[in-house]
Amino acid sequence: MNIDMIQKAAIRLKGHARVTPLLSSPFLDEIAGRRVFVKAECLQHTGSFKYRGAFAALSALSPEVRSGGVIAFSSGNHAQGVALAARQHGIPAVIIMPSDAPKLKIANTRAYGAEVVLYDRANEDRDAIGEKLSKDRGLTLIKPFDDAQVIAGQGTTGLEIAEQARAEGIDAADVFVCCGGGGLTSGIALALAANAPKLRARPAEPVGFDDVARSLAAGTIQRNPKLSGSICDAIVTPAPGNLTFPILKAHCGPGVAVSDDEALHAMALAFSRLKIVVEPGGAVALAAALFHPEATQGEAVIAVASGGNVDTDVFSQALTRFG
């Protein structure tokens, strides 16, 4: 896993992934007490950065393997990323989702052309279903984060940040990244270490689900005690990955944890000041930049708004409470 893989992924993604803009507002600068820049990855195809990793992974497969199709486990952004990337490669995609997943997410994944296989969370074994399907139909599993090509794809976000920061005259800054399993954060960390070493990746997580921050502090992989109870559900994962953690350890600054209310508040500010739609899990990095000024130094900070797939009721809640 190195910068070459990210640069090669960028070449494959060219003309497919969007170069998302780096946004800013004097109103956010005032709140944070320094310049704030937001990498609006919610504007990526399928509404999140996950499309980059999915496309990078699929495009890295040999044509023989790829033509057999792919399979993924996800009820969220990874599902949509894999579904669209598969359609663009003209291959079948099977997405295994819990039968109680939101209807809209199931419908969206199907609309991107994937076959959705539902399973009963209480009585069925997801992995067994996946293994049988892969074997019977020759499908290749696309993991959500602990895969080198997926990390390389997410890392292309970091290449863009390095270039866009340079254009904005940002010499040095912490780059807060919404962090679940660490695919996006490790990819960005690698890209920045190679191309803009004065920009330093910093994982941002929900309070109570800060496995990455604790793992970095301990020097070994730590797990979350629970996996539900945060509004930032998209980035709640059991622990950093075996591939992602060593990269995070080598290149990231300390993690920052933000509350659900801070995430909702950041969503409301992204609405009013940047005109972008950010989901709770995609807003934790901006929340860290705005509401934890003590956690960083320097005159500028960059936050990645990693996704915008939020239901109207949660979004309205953010606007009502913090708009």
Added chain:
Amino acid sequence: MNIDMIQKAAIRLKGHARVTPLLSSPFLDEIAGRRVFVKAECLQHTGSFKYRGAFAALSALSPEVRSGGVIAFSSGNHAQGVALAARQHGIPAVIIMPSDAPKLKIANTRAYGAEVVLYDRANEDRDAIGEKLSKDRGLTLIKPFDDAQVIAGQGTTGLEIAEQARAEGIDAADVFVCCGGGGLTSGIALALAANAPKLRARPAEPVGFDDVARSLAAGTIQRNPKLSGSICDAIVTPAPGNLTFPILKAHCGPGVAVSDDEALHAMALAFSRLKIVVEPGGAVALAAALFHPEATQGEAVIAVASGGNVDTDVFSQALTRFG
């Protein structure tokens, strides 16, 4: 007024105005029955295209005239555009606003560094106040649309559309533009006529306030019978301008009028499918593209989302009714 002025404005705006992205979603394509591309000008500084025209006009003034400061009448997007552009030029800006304008808009305009002068709509003459202030303090009036440099600035949006459409492989398309006085529409129309003649500008307006559509049909300037009663208040103006109308007449296809409900529906779809925040007046072009497929031909259509400065209650209304 010609393409040279737009190209010169683009040079002055470089590094100041954002190159806003051209977004798309297969879900919108399905609704429209053709490919739909959205120029997300709501992501421009100050949340609307108005910043382009304001910056272009200010930067075109001679240093002597400019240093005296500028004045504008506006309670909305033009106010914020002029305020920010003036601050960036290091000159004073006075914005004349009705005393019953939304507090948030007054506060935002002040936050961008402008001096806000409030007047009583019922008992005071806005123009007299402006004239006295200009004279006493040597301020230059920046008109909202009927000014060649303002049109040139808005036209830079069209230069970007021409280039981005080429990159997307769009050979020919109608380009719907949210249209009030016609500054944005005429600027884009000129830019497209010169740089991408198979892309044709089409004004989009609210039903009942379609002065431009009627003027184009009649061949002479027609006025709106009333100036209130549309949720798309940002683009309700009495009539096309003396400068903008001849350009519109020379280069635009027929206008399209959309209902308030169609605008709100387009806002909800921009939220869920593109992850951008669009105000009602900024959504009429997308509404025309999505809900009036009979009004255009060809395999693709482009819509300009011209602004995103919407209050939370109006936005929540759009999500509740159409989300």
